[in-house]
Structures are given as structure tokens and as C-alpha cells.
Amino acid sequence: MAKPDEPEFYEKEDLLKVDWKPPTKGWMDVPVDIRPGTYIYPGKAKNLKILDLPNARDWAVTDQDWKLPADWKTTILDGMADRLSKYRSFKLFMDVCVRCGACADKCHFFIGSGDPKNMPVLRAELLRSIYRKDFTALGKVFGKLAGGRELTEDVIKEWFYYFYQCTECRRCSVFCPYGIDTAEITMMGRELLGLLGLYVNWVIEPVANCFMVGNHLGIQPHGLKDTLEFMADDIEEATGIRVDIPINKKGAEILFVTPSGDFVAEPGIFTCMSYMLLFHELGLDYTWSTYASDGGNFGLFTSHETLKRLNAKIYTEAKRLGVKWILGGECGHMWRVIHQYMDTMTGPADFLEVPKSPMTGTVFEHARSTKMIHLMEFTADLIRNNKLKLDPSRNDHITVTFHDSCNPARAMGIFEEPRYVIRSVCNNFVEMPENTIREQTFCCGGGAGLGTDENMEMRLRGGMPRGNAVRYVQEQHGVNQMAAMCAIDRATLTTVADYWAPGVKVTGISELVANAMIFTGEKKRTENLRLEPIPGVAEDDEVEAPSDE
Amino acid sequence: MTTLGELLRDNRDMIVQRWFYDGLATYPEDSASAFKRQKDPFANPIGHSLRLGTKAIFDALLDGADSDTIQHHLNEIVKIRAVQQMTASEAIRFVFSLKQAVRAELGHAARDPQMVDELEAFDGKVDRVALAAFDTYVQCREQVSELRVSEVKRQVSWIIDRVNRRDANPEMAPADPA
Structure with missing residues (x-):
């Protein structure tokens, strides 16, 4: 090899003067x-x-x-x-x-x-x-x-x-x-x-819808009722159970609020069905609200005034319906609003009681001020107190990993509850690499009002670090599902996974719970809530069939 | 007489490093230096895939390894570049820069008349990798379009299916057996 004091060395350097290197600019x-x-x-x-x-x-x-x-x-x-x-x-x-x-x-x-x-x-x-x-x-x-x-x-x-x-x-x-x-x-x-x-329209149209109707998608009360009934039909098909749909029920103990993303898009709808099944099984005295019909708040991505205007409906509706406390579904940024802004912005919610699980008697002291808890806190407490009959083997065909959603993770510090719930309902749980989870979790690339389709290229850039970590556990451990407790995640990570880790499906945590739960009066479960055959069960049937002949 | 293959093997590390740096030079200087520095594959997937890929593709070209290895690493690199702020030519130009990297590292030896034929053959191989890279790029771009459509479909298909089930078209009902 030529040395710096030999002519050849400098000729090589000349060849380095390639034109594709960008000029150094401030x-x-x-x-x-x-x-x-x-x-x-x-x-x-x-x-x-x-x-x-x-x-x-x-x-x-x-x-x-x-x-x-x-x-x-x-x-x-x-x-x-x-x-x-x-x-x-x-x-x-x-x-x-x-x-x-x-x-x-x-x-x-x-x-x-x-x-x-x-x-x-x-x-x-x-x-x-x-x-x-x-x-x-x-x-x-x-x-x-x-x-x-x-x-x-x-x-x-x-x-x-x-x-x-x-x-x-x-x-x-x-x-x-x-x-x-x-x-x-x-x-x-x-x-x-x-x-x-x-x-951007993907933020401001949902904000306008929410301001007029109560949810980002602009679903009117009768539309919401229809949607929930469709879900009840699918639940019945999968489990044989007909669930009640309490809507705007005055005097209910709990107001349930979830992101409207759970009402329409797959796979969020399956998460929503799972809430309904869980509450039915528990005999929970709860209600949906057609006005406070969105836990999500795109006002957070607009301005503090808008944030407040949209958030006000939750306490207003809790007061109108006379509930004791509020339970929130699997949403991401909703929890930053509730945990860090709602109390000072639209509180105090002194007309409500400190959330107390009617099943376990657990008092959720940390929500003493906001009077609102996250479904994962509620579910983890139920499992801890043996209130759910679970058969995790129903999820044996799933090897799941968990995506910490930025807001519940970094803003609220909910790290353990979702993991505890997932481990209780799935036998195969794999963590992604340490520098991509918990406080260091990578965003889906579609939060804060970016989750639309016209900026797909940008979203795939933003979703790449998450997708890269998912693909690692897919290759190393055969992960085929990724659980996330955020509606935007469920919508956008599906696309991120399709590009960066094809073959990995996205699910809500409650969906895993509902598929593992043994419900009173359920029929033989051969299909999951997506109305797909449950692999293990289908195989059993095939094995049994010839022996009957 | 030393063959090109031997020369390339002797200078492998330097050629690959130069090629890797040239690939990173597609990015602005601040970014390229960050991608050069950080070795963690999860903190730096761009640098990691390019570092691994350039090495593996170069080795595969030397050893005449199966094209699957080359295709695998091309996928890793091109998939990323296909969604970045680059034109198609910018996205796959890194493949061609292997030719310059080889010449830069071999210096005078590359201009030896004995070597010209061998170099030409090597360049041909690089060109084939570039063509494969272009195919991969187009596949990725097509996939991005498909993903966009699928996402919109996922938002409406379930509810439309349920509405149609409820308000079923009577003309679609099974014919009366009587």
C-alpha cells in the first residue's frame, strides 16, 4: 500500500473528489x-x-x-x-x-x-x-x-x-x-x-368534528349506537354471548371513554369488542357516552385553548350522567392529557369519587385527583385478584412483543401493568431490545396528528426504528404479533410492520385478554374476535374427526 | 502476476470502508458522521445496514456467492433509501460508487493494462448489482403505494361490510326453492 509520502497516495485522494458528496452548508x-x-x-x-x-x-x-x-x-x-x-x-x-x-x-x-x-x-x-x-x-x-x-x-x-x-x-x-x-x-x-x-387537515378536521359531535370521526349518536351493535353481533358470532350496550345511562357507576379510533378501523375494533366482553362478564355498571365519545384529543396537537375546549366534555358528561368515576380505554395521547393537563385545565372533579374497583375493592389512590384510571390498571388489578378466568393457551399460536406507547410510557410511567396483563394471558411474550422499550421506546411515527396517509413516506421514516426492533424479535424469536395500548399505534403500526417487519400483526392488549378469557355461557371457541379460526382448536377438530368414523 | 481478485482481497477492508463512507455521503455531513460513529444496530439502523451490507455484498462479489446474499443485503439498504428524501438515482448510486472505491484503493494497479479486462468484468458484476438494486427500489416504492391504499381500506371495510350485512340487498337473497 502507498504511504502518505508516496505519489500514489495523493492520486488516490484525487479520485476521492466525487461530486455526489453534499457541500458543507450551515x-x-x-x-x-x-x-x-x-x-x-x-x-x-x-x-x-x-x-x-x-x-x-x-x-x-x-x-x-x-x-x-x-x-x-x-x-x-x-x-x-x-x-x-x-x-x-x-x-x-x-x-x-x-x-x-x-x-x-x-x-x-x-x-x-x-x-x-x-x-x-x-x-x-x-x-x-x-x-x-x-x-x-x-x-x-x-x-x-x-x-x-x-x-x-x-x-x-x-x-x-x-x-x-x-x-x-x-x-x-x-x-x-x-x-x-x-x-x-x-x-x-x-x-x-x-x-x-x-x-394540517388531519388534525384540524378531527378537532372540528370533536368540537361539534364529541369525537374526532364525527360519528353521530345513532351512528355510534349502530357501530357498537355491529360489534355486539361479531362478539356473539365468536363467543355465543350477547353483550349489553349501555349508552348515556344516567346513574351508572362508571363512565367509559375510549379513543374513537377503536370504533372504525381494524384492528382497533377488536380491542373495542374486547372491552365490551370484559365489562359484560364482570357485570360492570358502566355507560358509554355519545357526547364524550372520544378519549383522544387532537386539541393537544393544535393549541392549549383547543385542548381545553375538547377535553371539557369528559367531566361535563360525567357530571350530567351522575357517574362515580371514569375509566379510559387503550389510548395513548389521551393519557398525557388526562394525567398532566385535565385536572388543572378542566378540574377539579370534586363531584366524582376516587376510582374504586367494584370487583376487587382496590382504591386507585394515584387517580385521587383526576378520578380517571387506565383500563390496563383496572385489568391488571382484576387479574392480580383472580377475578378473571383465563386460558392463556388459547393464545399459544401467538408470540407477542409489546410496544410501549410514548404517552402512557413516558408521560405516565405505565410500564408494568400492560406487561403483567400480557404475561397473564399469553405464554409467549418477548421484549424488544432494551434501548427501544420503556422510557426509551420508539414512536410509531404517526402520533401527534401525523397518522394520515398522504405523508406515508415520512411516517415510514419515523416508524423505521420501531419496525427495525420488531423485525429483530421476529427473526430471533418468531414474534408474530405486537401489542400496543394506543389507538394511533394500532392503526399506524400495522402499516409500519407491513413495511419493516412483514408478517407481524398488531393487536390491542384487551384483545389478547378477551381471546384468553373463559366467559360464562360461552360456546366452544373456535374463532377469535377477528372471526379467524384459532389454530390449536381447528387442528384438534381435524384430529378428532377421523376417530369418530 | 497478481490477479485482481487477490488485490481486492488484500485491500478488502479499505475498499469496503471507502465504499461505506461514500454510501453515507448521500446524507448531510452532520448526519453521516453520526451514522458513522454509532455502532448500535437499533440506535442506528441506517449506518448498521449499510456497514453490514457493503461488506457482505463485496465479499459475495469476490467469492461468487449466491445472489440471495446480495439480494438480502440490497433489500436491507434500499428499503430504507426508498422512503428517504432521495431521487431514484440518489438512492441506488451507492452501488456504482463501489467502482470508484476499488480504483481509489488500488491506485496505479487499477490502471495496469493487464488488469483492465478483469476490472471490466468486475464492473459488469457491480452493474448487475445496481440493476437488482433498481428493481428492489421500484418494488419498495410500489409497496409504499399499496400500504397507503390498504390503510384507507382498513378504515372503512369492516363498517361497510356490517352495514351491508344488516341492510342486505334483497336481490342478492338466495332464490326461493319453491
């Missing part, structure tokens, strides 16, 4: 490359009007002119000043980052895309650079030298592009030595964009 000088498959369609005027939001108009992301209001610059700067004075955390997050880089390679969108502006530090810098320029003395004087930059329409476009490439999953904040919560920076970014009427 991030501020790299323009946004917006192309189909990576962005979400903008909020339609009709939806903004329903919510009284400013600058309602129809526009397209690919338009040169985004039809911003004439005083857009002042609006943004005033909006920023207002939030900096109101939220100490926002001010702190703008000031305190030392750019240590601990967060840089922790974002699933960065890991999947290789786009440096998906590094949490740079995503924050998109906003921070404006803050420096207009709100700090150094930035005012030294501008770019002090990390500041001019607020232009291109900056607004960049914000729109990148703040809707953050799923507010907060994985990066786990690694930040200062605890900077990039999710909150994204929230601020989205609020500011909202002042100019810049929303």
Missing part, C-alpha cells in the same frame, strides 16, 4: 425540500371556520403563496412574546440549550431520515434562531453571528414542514441533561403557526 442555508409523501395536507377553511380560527382559506403546501395575513410577522413575534412571558418552560427551553448533542441521534425521524433538521436540537433551533434575533440583546446586535436569523416566509414554511415531522413523543427529552422537552417546543411552534391559520 443549516440555515439549506432550503426546505417539500415533496409529496412527506407533508400533510393543510387545514380546510370550513374546519377553521367551525373553530373560529384565524385566516381560514383553502391553500396547498406546494403553492408559492401560502396566503398569510398581511401582518403575519407581527402576529408571530407578538405570539412568541406572549408565550415567552406566559410559559416559563418555553423561555427556559429557548435559553438553556448548550448544544451538547445528546439528543441529536435520539429522534426516530432523524434515525429514519438522516435529515439533520430532525435532530431535536436543530428542530428547536428553527424557533430558537428567531427568538435569538428578536428577543435577545446579543442576537439583536450580532444577528447570525449570535445564532439569530431573520423571520421570513421561508422560515414559516420550514416550521410548518418540520413541526409536523415531530410526533411530540419526548424520547429526546429523556436524554437531555437539562430536560428540555422538544414536544413542548413543537407545541409552541404549532400554536404560532396556528395564529396564521396554518394547520
Whole structure:
């Protein structure tokens, strides 16, 4: 081999001058490359009007002119000043980052895309650079030298592009030595964009629906009743049991609220059927509400005002129906809202009682303030107290892994209950690698209002780290199902798995429970709730058949 | 006389490393250096698949191993690049850069007239890998479109099926045996 002091060495280096290496440019000088498959369609005027939001108009992301209001610059700067004075955390997050880089390679969108502006530090810098320029003395004087930059329409476009490439999953904040919560920076970014009427339709239409009807999908009361009845039909077909459907039942002990994603899309509907079966078996005195018909709250991805407007219905309905406490289904971001905002935002819920399981007598002290508990807490307590008859062997054809949904995991710390429940109903449970679960769990790539189909390419980038870990346990341990207690996960991880780990199906935890549960009066279970034959049972039948002849 | 195969084997580590770095150079510098540094396969699937893949594909080309190995590693790499901010040519250009990596590492030896035929044959192999990479890329893109359609279908098919079951079309009812 040639040495550095030999001519050959330098000739080799000449050959290295290849033209495909990107030039080294500062991030501020790299323009946004917006192309189909990576962005979400903008909020339609009709939806903004329903919510009284400013600058309602129809526009397209690919338009040169985004039809911003004439005083857009002042609006943004005033909006920023207002939030900096109101939220100490926002001010702190703008000031305190030392750019240590601990967060840089922790974002699933960065890991999947290789786009440096998906590094949490740079995503924050998109906003921070404006803050420096207009709100700090150094930035005012030294501008770019002090990390500041001019607020232009291109900056607004960049914000729109990148703040809707953050799923507010907060994985990066786990690694930040200062605890900077990039999710909150994204929230601020989205609020500011909202002042100019810049929303994505996949968020703002559900918000408008929810504001008018009570759920994101806009399912009217009679539609909800029909949907639940269809589910009861399927339950009967699979189990021989006809479940009751208590709706808007005044004086019920418990109000049950679940994400509306459970009402329509597969595999969420099977999770919903499982709730109904469980409650039926327990003889639980509960009710659905056709108004508080969504635990999910896309207001969280819009602004704090919208968050509050949508959340109010849960306590209002609990009061109207006169229930004692509230039980929530398998939802993800719903739990961040309930656990961290609801009490101070729409509480105190002093008209409710501290949740107490009527079956076990367990008092859920941790929900003393919100009066609302998660179904997994409720189910884990039932199993712990031997209140469910279970035959986990019915799930023997399943080797399951568990995806910690960002919000229940990182926001609430619900790590053990779902695992305890899964282990109780499945004999084959496999964990994914340590740096992809629990606090360090990877997002599905479709949370925080990104779970639509037009940005599929972006979602697959964001879902890649999760998919990669799933495929590992699929190859190593034969995992064929992934359980998740979040409606968005159930919808979007199905696609993520189809691309990155084909052959792995997605399920709710309650579905695993219902398939393992022995119900009073059930017929011989040959089909699961998806009305698919249960492998072991079907084989038995085949073996038995010839011996009868 | 040393053959090309021997030279490639002798310089294997350097060629593969150069090829790997060139592949990473598709990404902006900050990202590429992060992908170069991090060795954990779960924290860095892009770097991991490219590191493993370039090594395995190069070895397979040298040993004349079965095309399944090459296809497997191509899948690993191209599947990722097919959903990233790249054009089709950017996504598969890394395959061609193996030719430059070989020439850069072999230096003068690569221009030896004795070596030209062998190098040409090797280039032909690389071109075949590139063609396979292009097929893989197209398959991935088609799959992305299919996934988009399937997702929308999953949102409506169940409920439509149930509505139709309830309000069944009388014309579809089984004929009266009488």
C-alpha cells in the first residue's frame, strides 16, 4: 500500500473528489425540500371556520403563496412574546440549550431520515434562531453571528414542514441533561403557526368534528349506537354471548371513554369488542357516552385553548350522567392529557369519587385527583385478584412483543401493568431490545396528528426504528404479533410492520385478554374476535374427526 | 502476476470502508458522521445496514456467492433509501460508487493494462448489482403505494361490510326453492 509520502497516495485522494458528496452548508442555508409523501395536507377553511380560527382559506403546501395575513410577522413575534412571558418552560427551553448533542441521534425521524433538521436540537433551533434575533440583546446586535436569523416566509414554511415531522413523543427529552422537552417546543411552534391559520387537515378536521359531535370521526349518536351493535353481533358470532350496550345511562357507576379510533378501523375494533366482553362478564355498571365519545384529543396537537375546549366534555358528561368515576380505554395521547393537563385545565372533579374497583375493592389512590384510571390498571388489578378466568393457551399460536406507547410510557410511567396483563394471558411474550422499550421506546411515527396517509413516506421514516426492533424479535424469536395500548399505534403500526417487519400483526392488549378469557355461557371457541379460526382448536377438530368414523 | 481478485482481497477492508463512507455521503455531513460513529444496530439502523451490507455484498462479489446474499443485503439498504428524501438515482448510486472505491484503493494497479479486462468484468458484476438494486427500489416504492391504499381500506371495510350485512340487498337473497 502507498504511504502518505508516496505519489500514489495523493492520486488516490484525487479520485476521492466525487461530486455526489453534499457541500458543507450551515443549516440555515439549506432550503426546505417539500415533496409529496412527506407533508400533510393543510387545514380546510370550513374546519377553521367551525373553530373560529384565524385566516381560514383553502391553500396547498406546494403553492408559492401560502396566503398569510398581511401582518403575519407581527402576529408571530407578538405570539412568541406572549408565550415567552406566559410559559416559563418555553423561555427556559429557548435559553438553556448548550448544544451538547445528546439528543441529536435520539429522534426516530432523524434515525429514519438522516435529515439533520430532525435532530431535536436543530428542530428547536428553527424557533430558537428567531427568538435569538428578536428577543435577545446579543442576537439583536450580532444577528447570525449570535445564532439569530431573520423571520421570513421561508422560515414559516420550514416550521410548518418540520413541526409536523415531530410526533411530540419526548424520547429526546429523556436524554437531555437539562430536560428540555422538544414536544413542548413543537407545541409552541404549532400554536404560532396556528395564529396564521396554518394547520394540517388531519388534525384540524378531527378537532372540528370533536368540537361539534364529541369525537374526532364525527360519528353521530345513532351512528355510534349502530357501530357498537355491529360489534355486539361479531362478539356473539365468536363467543355465543350477547353483550349489553349501555349508552348515556344516567346513574351508572362508571363512565367509559375510549379513543374513537377503536370504533372504525381494524384492528382497533377488536380491542373495542374486547372491552365490551370484559365489562359484560364482570357485570360492570358502566355507560358509554355519545357526547364524550372520544378519549383522544387532537386539541393537544393544535393549541392549549383547543385542548381545553375538547377535553371539557369528559367531566361535563360525567357530571350530567351522575357517574362515580371514569375509566379510559387503550389510548395513548389521551393519557398525557388526562394525567398532566385535565385536572388543572378542566378540574377539579370534586363531584366524582376516587376510582374504586367494584370487583376487587382496590382504591386507585394515584387517580385521587383526576378520578380517571387506565383500563390496563383496572385489568391488571382484576387479574392480580383472580377475578378473571383465563386460558392463556388459547393464545399459544401467538408470540407477542409489546410496544410501549410514548404517552402512557413516558408521560405516565405505565410500564408494568400492560406487561403483567400480557404475561397473564399469553405464554409467549418477548421484549424488544432494551434501548427501544420503556422510557426509551420508539414512536410509531404517526402520533401527534401525523397518522394520515398522504405523508406515508415520512411516517415510514419515523416508524423505521420501531419496525427495525420488531423485525429483530421476529427473526430471533418468531414474534408474530405486537401489542400496543394506543389507538394511533394500532392503526399506524400495522402499516409500519407491513413495511419493516412483514408478517407481524398488531393487536390491542384487551384483545389478547378477551381471546384468553373463559366467559360464562360461552360456546366452544373456535374463532377469535377477528372471526379467524384459532389454530390449536381447528387442528384438534381435524384430529378428532377421523376417530369418530 | 497478481490477479485482481487477490488485490481486492488484500485491500478488502479499505475498499469496503471507502465504499461505506461514500454510501453515507448521500446524507448531510452532520448526519453521516453520526451514522458513522454509532455502532448500535437499533440506535442506528441506517449506518448498521449499510456497514453490514457493503461488506457482505463485496465479499459475495469476490467469492461468487449466491445472489440471495446480495439480494438480502440490497433489500436491507434500499428499503430504507426508498422512503428517504432521495431521487431514484440518489438512492441506488451507492452501488456504482463501489467502482470508484476499488480504483481509489488500488491506485496505479487499477490502471495496469493487464488488469483492465478483469476490472471490466468486475464492473459488469457491480452493474448487475445496481440493476437488482433498481428493481428492489421500484418494488419498495410500489409497496409504499399499496400500504397507503390498504390503510384507507382498513378504515372503512369492516363498517361497510356490517352495514351491508344488516341492510342486505334483497336481490342478492338466495332464490326461493319453491
